[in-house]
Amino acid sequence: MLHGAIESPRIAYETWGELSPAGDNAVLLFTGxxxxxxxxxxxxxxxxxxWEDMVGADKPIDTSRYFVICVNSLGSCFGSTGxxxxxxxxxxxxxxxxxxxxxxxxxxxxxxxxxxxxxxRLFAVVGASMGGMTALAYAxxxxxxxxxxxxxxxxxxxxxxxxxxxxxQRELIRTDPAWADGQYPxxxxxxxxxxxxxxxxxxxxxxxxxxxxxxxRERATxxxxxxxxxxxxxxxxxxxxxxIDFEVESYLEAHANKFIGxxxxxxxxYLSRAMDLFDVADHGGxxxxxxxxxxxxxxxxxxxxxxxxFPPQQQREIADGLRAGVADADFKLxxxxxxxxxxxxxxxxxxxxxxxxx
Amino acid sequence: MLHGAIESPRIAYETWGELSPAGDNAVLLFTGxxxxxxxxxxxxxxxxxxWEDMVGADKPIDTSRYFVICVNSLGSCFGSTGxxxxxxxxxxxxxxxxxxxxxxxxxxxxxxxxxxxxxxRLFAVVGASMGGMTALAYAxxxxxxxxxxxxxxxxxxxxxxxxxxxxxQRELIRTDPAWADGQYPxxxxxxxxxxxxxxxxxxxxxxxxxxxxxxxRERATxxxxxxxxxxxxxxxxxxxxxxIDFEVESYLEAHANKFIGxxxxxxxxYLSRAMDLFDVADHGGxxxxxxxxxxxxxxxxxxxxxxxxFPPQQQREIADGLRAGVADADFKLxxxxxxxxxxxxxxxxxxxxxxxxx
Numbered sequence: 084m085l086h087g088a089i090e091s092p093r094i095a096y097e098t099w100g101e102l103s104p105a106g107d108n109a110v111l112l113f114t115g116x117x118x119x120x121x122x123x124x125x126x127x128x129x130x131x132x133x134w135e136d137m138v139g140a141d142k143p144i145d146t147s148r149y150f151v152i153c154v155n156s157l158g159s160c161f162g163s164t165g166x167x168x169x170x171x172x173x174x175x176x177x178x179x180x181x182x183x184x185x186x187x188x189x190x191x192x193x194x195x196x197x198x199x200x201x202x203x204r205l206f207a208v209v210g211a212s213m214g215g216m217t218a219l220a221y222a223x224x225x226x227x228x229x230x231x232x233x234x235x236x237x238x239x240x241x242x243x244x245x246x247x248x249x250x251x252q253r254e255l256i257r258t259d260p261a262w263a264d265g266q267y268p269x270x271x272x273x274x275x276x277x278x279x280x281x282x283x284x285x286x287x288x289x290x291x292x293x294x295x296x297x298x299x300r301e302r303a304t305x306x307x308x309x310x311x312x313x314x315x316x317x318x319x320x321x322x323x324x325x326x327i328d329f330e331v332e333s334y335l336e337a338h339a340n341k342f343i344g345x346x347x348x349x350x351x352x353y354l355s356r357a358m359d360l361f362d363v364a365d366h367g368g369x370x371x372x373x374x375x376x377x378x379x380x381x382x383x384x385x386x387x388x389x390x391x392x393f394p395p396q397q398q399r400e401i402a403d404g405l406r407a408g409v410a411d412a413d414f415k416l417x418x419x420x421x422x423x424x425x426x427x428x429x430x431x432x433x434x435x436x437x438x439x440x441x
Numbered sequence: 442m443l444h445g446a447i448e449s450p451r452i453a454y455e456t457w458g459e460l461s462p463a464g465d466n467a468v469l470l471f472t473g474x475x476x477x478x479x480x481x482x483x484x485x486x487x488x489x490x491x492w493e494d495m496v497g498a499d500k501p502i503d504t505s506r507y508f509v510i511c512v513n514s515l516g517s518c519f520g521s522t523g524x525x526x527x528x529x530x531x532x533x534x535x536x537x538x539x540x541x542x543x544x545x546x547x548x549x550x551x552x553x554x555x556x557x558x559x560x561x562r563l564f565a566v567v568g569a570s571m572g573g574m575t576a577l578a579y580a581x582x583x584x585x586x587x588x589x590x591x592x593x594x595x596x597x598x599x600x601x602x603x604x605x606x607x608x609x610q611r612e613l614i615r616t617d618p619a620w621a622d623g624q625y626p627x628x629x630x631x632x633x634x635x636x637x638x639x640x641x642x643x644x645x646x647x648x649x650x651x652x653x654x655x656x657x658r659e660r661a662t663x664x665x666x667x668x669x670x671x672x673x674x675x676x677x678x679x680x681x682x683x684x685i686d687f688e689v690e691s692y693l694e695a696h697a698n699k700f701i702g703x704x705x706x707x708x709x710x711y712l713s714r715a716m717d718l719f720d721v722a723d724h725g726g727x728x729x730x731x732x733x734x735x736x737x738x739x740x741x742x743x744x745x746x747x748x749x750x751f752p753p754q755q756q757r758e759i760a761d762g763l764r765a766g767v768a769d770a771d772f773k774l775x776x777x778x779x780x781x782x783x784x785x786x787x788x789x790x791x792x793x794x795x796x797x798x799x
Contacts, residue, residue: 179682243656243689244649250690251640253683258633260618275616282609283641291602291752298601300720324537325611325710329717331601332608352683359687362658391749394649 089182090171094192095155095162096120097128099138100146102202109202110144111193111221112153113214116354117346119161122153136430143438149206156217157192158184158353166349167269179265184353186213186361190221207231207440211426212393213354216241216361219377219401223366226378232405233440235385235426238397239370239404240362245392248287249355252280256348265349273348278339280351285338290389290422294331303333363404374404382412383440385426385433392423447540448529452550453513453520454478455486457496458504460560467560468502469551469579470511471572474712475704477519480511494788501796507564514575515550516542516711524707525627537623542711544571544719548579565589565798569784570751571712574599574719577735577759581724584736590763591798593743593784596755597728597762598720603750606645607713610638614706623707631706636697638709643696648747648780652689661691721762732762740770741798743784743791750781 097120102109112122114133123132123139123146132138140147155163158181166181173180197205208229210218215237222232241249256262259276267273327333363373382405386398395416402414417432419425426433455478460467470480472491481490481497481504490496498505513521516539524539531538555563566587568576573595580590599607614620617634625631685691721731740763744756753774760772775790777783784791 183682240658242649243652243658243687244644246658246687247640247644247652247689247693250687250693251637251644254640255613255637257683258637279609279613279616282605282612286602286605286609291600291749294601294605300598300601300604324541325615325714329601329604329608331605335605335608356683391649 089157089164092157092164092192093162093168094157094164094196096196097122097125097153098200099123099125099151100149102150102200106202107204107206108149109197109200109205110149110151111197111205111208111218112138112144112151113189113193113208113210113217113221114153114156114159115212115214116351116358119159120153120155121161122151134427137434137437143434144209144441149441152196152200154193154196156189156213156354158189158350158357160347160350163192165347166265166353167347176269178349181349181353183360184357186217186357187220187224189217189357190224193217193221194225203228205229205231207233209233209235210237211235212237212423213358216358219363220361222377222379222382223363223373226376226408230380231440232377232379232382232409233385233437234382234398234401235437236387236390236393236398236423237384237401238393239374239401240364241359241393242397245287246359248283248392249359252283253352253355255279255283256352262348265352267348269347272344274343277342277346277348277351281339281342282335285335287392288422288424290391290420292389293420293422296420298329298331298334301330303327303330370400371404371407374401375407377405377408379405379409380411381440382409383415383436384413385415385417385436387417387419387422387425387429389418389420390423390425447515447522450515450522450550451520451526452515452522452554454554455480455483455511456558457481457483457509458507460508460558464560465562465564466507467555467558467563468507468509469555469563469566469576470496470502470509471547471551471566471568471575471579472511472514472517473570473572474709474716477517478511478513479519480509492785495792495795501792502567502799507799508560510554510558512551512554514547514571514712516547516708516715518705518708521550523705524623524711525705534627536707539707539711541718542715544575544715545578545582547575547715548582551575551579552583561586563587563589565591567591567593568595569593570595570781571716574716577721578719580735580737580740581721581731584734584766588738589798590735590737590740590767591743591795592740592756592759593795594745594748594751594756594781595742595759596751597732597759598722599717600755603645604717606641606750607717610641611710611713613637613641614710620706623710625706627705630702632701635700635704635706635709639697639700640693643693645750646780646782648749648778650747651778651780654778656687656689656692659688661685661688728758729762729765732759733765735763735766737763737767738769739798740767741794742770742772743794744772744774745777745780745783745787746774747776747778748781748783 256276259273262273384402386395419429614634617631620631742760744753777787
């Protein structure tokens, strides 16, 4: 699927727990667009992971029972080969010479990790958001060797509304003059574009209902607004007439600032685009045919009522389609109010839902 | 409410029909953010207006029965005083010297037009979107002299989700280097920022459901994609890897291109911000108290199920609050799928709904 080829890509991954003697307790976890493979703390890296509440000993994805492998997506920038890493042919970073990336490629790269660890079957492949699409791609390709499939806030193919939003996020980066057609020095990345893309992303990852409760029409406190404006490269020089006023604006500003230097711009473009390109119908000619190729024993598809980026009918569609090939395919719709990000933050609802699968 | 003052602002307006001898058939129409006062064709200007299907002889807002006045909002750029017009004190355009604009100011300016035409009472004040908030501000201020209130896809106060979206739209303009702190030459406006803001706006004005039906995963046709890329200042020089691919991207590109030169950037900032600032609770201490001040005889509040920018509970809230002061206050929820823009495009549903009021 790569429109081009990468010689011997390197894939970074982390593991927790131990592979059972029977080799039947391995769980492969794919990530969303921006996380690394560090899903949870470990002896090697005690820092908190992106799914700290979910992965660990006695947690829903119980690392005292399962051998959990989280991969950094091919195309990402946390150790795996991607647009930011060196092209062996030139010694320079691939940048936009990196081939068009498909989530199937990310899935295959994850499989290479599984094989390198001597694992023949997976207890489950798991993912949320982009990770869910990648896990679905994995299940379609390696379904005979995957007993369980757990897909969260995901889709069989993205719809034009989310494609439009991601397209615009990429355009925000590309129209930043500092992006320089992808040739930016790594120490002078397109900060303005990345901050704007992050703000738009944050808006799509939450929900109007959550923010109405959380922020209402509260104004940002003076020191936050001033501090934010002082730090922000977008502060309006004309007396702050159009600077930060409402608390929700301050919240977005803080998230945008945290994203500076947190992710490589070209990697962002490639992975974002890979989400648009993914279509399970590519495998069999229709969504139904593609989903039918998944031959796992069990599947759980979870969706969130307030998710407007990956709306619930998309998870329902996956569950319906999986039933053709998976005897025990379940769909859970959670009433979380935090939108697409609920799997990261609504632990009261997500912990039991995911624990039910393991 | 103006944080500053404008000497003798000029307000552009258009009229259709004739004022009755009793002076009891005047309808005042406020507009959304981007339209001019040209709501419909007329002998003076036969070009199609922004609400051509709704305003005219034998149309729902029947100009053979009513004297219809549409005002160009104070702060806009189609003849009314605003950031783009000349400050008499300096001879130069106000730009960011223009005082902070409130929708109450826009409402008062509309009232000045009504008075200048010798009209004592309005049959109705009407508006959709920003125009609906302006009409509500008008009804609160001049309720004793307004018999009817028709508010479409509007709100008593905007919620943080829509505030966040508009804030980001303004930031897209402000971070365009060509915006130059509002000092751009009028022949070199911040095109890149305006195009991006327009794309984000378009995404918020429609709905995922409509686009799934309308675009699906269709790819843009080659000539559209190439032509769009050739025209577009955002075309990716790196072989179009991140250029237009899906039809929905082509659609947004076309709309963004149409917006070039169509609206002044500073005016956009002021009116967008005025929407964030508006809160009927400013008039009486609470939303309920503010709405209770409207003393019209009849009110109709219309909302659209698929509108996620001004969601239906906001129109329901207005209708509930108006009932305290308006004997005959009705709420209609239309099942249109085109989101916030439905009042402009779902004529099959909107024509009868609005005709029912007149």
